[in-house]
Amino acid sequence: MIVVKDLKRYYGSGETAVKALNGVSFEIKKGEFVAIMGASGSGKTTLLRILALLDDATEGKYTIRGLQVSNLPEAERSYYRLTQVGYVFQDYALINEMSAAENVYVLSMMEGKSKKEAYMVALEALDKVGLKDKPDRVPDELSGGEKQRVAIARAIAKKPDIMFADEPCANLDTRNSQQVLEVFKELNDKYGQTIVMVTHEPWHVNYVDRVITLEDGKIISDEIMSERGENNI
Numbered sequence: 001m002i003v004v005k006d007l008k009r010y011y012g013s014g015e016t017a018v019k020a021l022n023g024v025s026f027e028i029k030k031g032e033f034v035a036i037m038g039a040s041g042s043g044k045t046t047l048l049r050i051l052a053l054l055d056d057a058t059e060g061k062y063t064i065r066g067l068q069v070s071n072l073p074e075a076e077r078s079y080y081r082l083t084q085v086g087y088v089f090q091d092y093a094l095i096n097e098m099s100a101a102e103n104v105y106v107l108s109m110m111e112g113k114s115k116k117e118a119y120m121v122a123l124e125a126l127d128k129v130g131l132k133d134k135p136d137r138v139p140d141e142l143s144g145g146e147k148q149r150v151a152i153a154r155a156i157a158k159k160p161d162i163m164f165a166d167e168p169c170a171n172l173d174t175r176n177s178q179q180v181l182e183v184f185k186e187l188n189d190k191y192g193q194t195i196v197m198v199t200h201e202p203w204h205v206n207y208v209d210r211v212i213t214l215e216d217g218k219i220i221s222d223e224i225m226s227e228r229g230e231n232n233i
């Protein structure tokens, strides 16, 4: 699904350059649910942003489903990012003036779907995250966990090849975190959604197949938690 080879990302140049990623290589199979862990500043967000095509690597190559996305021209990168990559942010990044359904379907409409078609796609996605009864609520009328589930619905509505989440539970209490993690696990179990999630919390590893740990821009461990992902190659 994803093949990453010797990825490097330096900020600045010369002796003062920060080596945020300093030669990272790994493969992620279709249907895997992977956690990226590591101390603050170890390069987790940098890695996720590069893989989701939100940032460029300084060196190295990566392919998603055999497509060399690291070298795509910008127009194709934008199209790929919009249609094939789901990204969930720590702070939800919802539009406050829009209802849950509108937040989800705004992206489908950018793809050229009609409003009615986009609304149906949004309802289906909200159903998958357990929110089909709240399509008309605006973010202020939702709990933190519900807001994050709307953001997940927005990410899955386009049926992405791969979904990235950067500390999706960082602003949530334990109960809401559990609900969000259950949603990820169900998307992974039931629909085979490939997910790469950054987290700090050791208990979150109970939900994933595999844990990759970074330290100072390098992988220091890569541990399989179960063999679930093997069935979906």
Ligand SMILES: Nc1ncnc2c1ncn2[C@@H]1O[C@H](COP(=O)(O)OP(=O)(O)OP(=O)(O)O)[C@@H](O)[C@H]1O
Binding pocket: 011, 012, 018, 019, 020, 038, 039, 040, 041, 042, 043, 044, 045, 046, 047
């Ligand atoms: N735009 C930038 N300019 C310069 N240095 C940066 C920039 N973004 C990140 N860095 C540096 O790169 C390194 C990796 O940062 P990154 O945000 O990837 O860490 P992280 O593992 O996500 O940390 P956290 O757990 O705190 O979110 C850090 O040393 C950081 O200070």
Ligand SMILES: [Mg+2]
Binding pocket: 044, 045, 046
């Ligand atoms: Mg980070």
